[in-house]
Amino acid sequence: MSGSPVRSPxxxxxxxxxxxxxxxxQGTAQAMELSRDVLLxxxxxxxxxxxxxxxxxxxxxxxxxxxxxxxxxxxxMTAAGMGAALAGMRPVLIHHRLDFMLYSMDALVNWISLWRxxxxxxxxxxxxxxxxxxxxxxxGPQHSKSLHAWFAHLPGLKVxxxxxxxxxxxxxxxxxxxxxxxxxxEHRTLFGLKDAVPAAPYRVRFGRxxxxxxxxxxxxxxxxxxxxxxxxxxxxxAQEGVSAEVIDLRTVSPLDSETVLASVAKTGRVAVFxxxxxxxxxxxxxxxxxxERLGRRLKADPIRITHPDSHTPMSAALEALYYPNEEDxxxxxxxxxx
Amino acid sequence: xxxITHQKILAAGRYRDVSxxxxxxxxxxxxxxxxxxxxRCEEALAAEYHPADEMRCPVxxxxxQETVPAALSVLLKAEDHLYCHHRSHGYxxxxxxxxxxxxxxxYGKETGANGGRAGSQDISFPAVNxxxxxxxxxxxxxxxxxxxxxxxxxxxxxxVAGFGESATxxxxxxxxxxxxxxxxxxxxxxxxxxxxxxxxxxxxxxPTDNISEKVSAFGMKSAALFxxxxxxxxxxxxEAIEAARAGSGxxxxxxxxxxxxxxxxxxxxxxxxxxxxxxxxAWKENDPIALLxxxxxxxxxxxxxxxxxxxxxxxxxxxxxxxxAKSSAFPKGGDWRxxxxxxxxxxxxxxxxEIDEAxxxxxxxxxxxxxx
Numbered sequence: 001m002s003g004s005p006v007r008s009p010x011x012x013x014x015x016x017x018x019x020x021x022x023x024x025x026q027g028t029a030q031a032m033e034l035s036r037d038v039l040l041x042x043x044x045x046x047x048x049x050x051x052x053x054x055x056x057x058x059x060x061x062x063x064x065x066x067x068x069x070x071x072x073x074x075x076x077m078t079a080a081g082m083g084a085a086l087a088g089m090r091p092v093l094i095h096h097r098l099d100f101m102l103y104s105m106d107a108l109v110n111w112i113s114l115w116r117x118x119x120x121x122x123x124x125x126x127x128x129x130x131x132x133x134x135x136x137x138x139x140g141p142q143h144s145k146s147l148h149a150w151f152a153h154l155p156g157l158k159v160x161x162x163x164x165x166x167x168x169x170x171x172x173x174x175x176x177x178x179x180x181x182x183x184x185x186e187h188r189t190l191f192g193l194k195d196a197v198p199a200a201p202y203r204v205r206f207g208r209x210x211x212x213x214x215x216x217x218x219x220x221x222x223x224x225x226x227x228x229x230x231x232x233x234x235x236x237x238a239q240e241g242v243s244a245e246v247i248d249l250r251t252v253s254p255l256d257s258e259t260v261l262a263s264v265a266k267t268g269r270v271a272v273f274x275x276x277x278x279x280x281x282x283x284x285x286x287x288x289x290x291x292e293r294l295g296r297r298l299k300a301d302p303i304r305i306t307h308p309d310s311h312t313p314m315s316a317a318l319e320a321l322y323y324p325n326e327e328d329x330x331x332x333x334x335x336x337x338x
Numbered sequence: 339x340x341x342i343t344h345q346k347i348l349a350a351g352r353y354r355d356v357s358x359x360x361x362x363x364x365x366x367x368x369x370x371x372x373x374x375x376x377x378r379c380e381e382a383l384a385a386e387y388h389p390a391d392e393m394r395c396p397v398x399x400x401x402x403q404e405t406v407p408a409a410l411s412v413l414l415k416a417e418d419h420l421y422c423h424h425r426s427h428g429y430x431x432x433x434x435x436x437x438x439x440x441x442x443x444x445y446g447k448e449t450g451a452n453g454g455r456a457g458s459q460d461i462s463f464p465a466v467n468x469x470x471x472x473x474x475x476x477x478x479x480x481x482x483x484x485x486x487x488x489x490x491x492x493x494x495x496x497x498v499a500g501f502g503e504s505a506t507x508x509x510x511x512x513x514x515x516x517x518x519x520x521x522x523x524x525x526x527x528x529x530x531x532x533x534x535x536x537x538x539x540x541x542x543x544x545p546t547d548n549i550s551e552k553v554s555a556f557g558m559k560s561a562a563l564f565x566x567x568x569x570x571x572x573x574x575x576x577e578a579i580e581a582a583r584a585g586s587g588x589x590x591x592x593x594x595x596x597x598x599x600x601x602x603x604x605x606x607x608x609x610x611x612x613x614x615x616x617x618x619x620a621w622k623e624n625d626p627i628a629l630l631x632x633x634x635x636x637x638x639x640x641x642x643x644x645x646x647x648x649x650x651x652x653x654x655x656x657x658x659x660x661x662x663a664k665s666s667a668f669p670k671g672g673d674w675r676x677x678x679x680x681x682x683x684x685x686x687x688x689x690x691x692e693i694d695e696a697x698x699x700x701x702x703x704x705x706x707x708x709x710x
Binding site: 013015034035036037039065066070071073075076079080081082083084085086087088089090091106107110111114116117118119120121122123124126155156158164166170173174177178179180195196198200201202203204210212213231246254 | 419452453454455456460462464465469471473476479480481482483484485486487488490491493497509510513514516517520674675677678679680682683684685686688689690691692693694695697698699702703
């Protein structure tokens, strides 16, 4: 595992400023150009809104056979994605909300995740599942769940949580052309975020966290949509003289323990930002791994920055209390640093 | 519509309608040989299962249900794909997977079809496009996806999904039938209707016995038939598979049959009282192998000497398979992670470029720190 914060000056490849959604659209189009085996399946993906702009125009370019508007039959759709993968294709399934894919848990748990294992390595299921999480404007309890911990719990399945446009494209391409099934958790509120995205079809490897900001007093480990929050908190702490290192996990399965451990070994203090419920989650897993290796070297008790163990409310007034807010997070981080 | 039901089959008593029409001599011989081989194999496995207890996995024996795999063994080509349920042995052999590897799999040996990872109810042989699974209807949808791939890429081949009628209790089955019909996919669904989900009879679970009538309402061709008539099963499946191969779309075939043994294991589970002795006896009187043998004998295509010679050959093969399985080594184990994930990603290596990520890191931090 790398994720080394060491940076050397190199020539920057051709890049453009793209939003997270545009980066996904570009990566998908490039994948479809690169291989006839790539097939998109999802509801309404061939209409102009194109799943928040991530599939717009692809049906016109690649045809309805490869950009497939599927009936509202998530269960059969997911199993069918596996069947197509077993026949050599590389399907990408798209869910406007992760909540909608829960009818497909049998396909994921009993078939897709274990097919390689069960075949003693002879079968492969190169299947990519994009699952979008909603937040705000009253998404409520059936449009906002991030169940990445469920998926990461399963052997045989990989789980990506890109937090940048760069990673959204690179991890998507790596998923499509890799040989394992992947669930990519995309957060709706990231879709407008722009950053520099290389024009080439490039890869971002699984299991390599990125040190987004270097620091020496605290380690802030964040996944997906929590990364911007952790970075903003780190920037404000810097003004107060606290130096926080921010690690973007990028993929939660496999989880890059080494990058986290190297940082915590340096700082002795860790906060894990996980955009879901606290209990039995990725934050718990990260802290367990830290405790197993560095428990006696910690200078303070680790903390989890998560949602409460409650379903998501609709009302904006309750939403404001439900999602971690920057001021509360700062208070907790100051206490961690003290 | 005068639909077949289990009740009508039992009321009709001894079946006398086997006809070799449309089944040439060689095909009849192959059907007969396959069924006899499967029966002897299952009987031998059943006899060895207890008390030896060396096959330490659930086994669902298919004695009495030999006709569908036999017909498929004649009809399917190498390029075709076959998916089935947990009562898997007949289908496994039908697709041409080796019997030795099946036995070794049941014994949990490294030489098993799946190196001892899967066992009887989950066995697969990917090299011949054969897969099975124990979650009933799940495999029908996976099979549909394979058919979707064949159609999308205009590749040759058909897909056959074999399952029991209990799979049609599950919603995913109907999602699958609907989509296969909508897209005219090259797939044939073959339902072995043995009337029982373990103990629970179909009429306790669904309002009508006949599944094929319901499938018709989904816009798919369907046929229900007496499933112990091997030539009939062969003719109907041939028609369905040829049509799917020619691009005419999917079909559903419902073969009414009976499993002679208990749901799993070699012993009878009739003590539970879920079916009567008379019922099982009536089905045994319509033994699919005996029915075919009679028709072949009447046509001068089978005799006692031929049967004896065939059994000798089959029994030698079965004995060899036991020897192979028992003398093979157990798997050694190793890196669990490597058993669950790919070690390499050759397609990504071939198609994607490496980028110096560090060159982009600062910019992303700057963008993200501003928030969104």
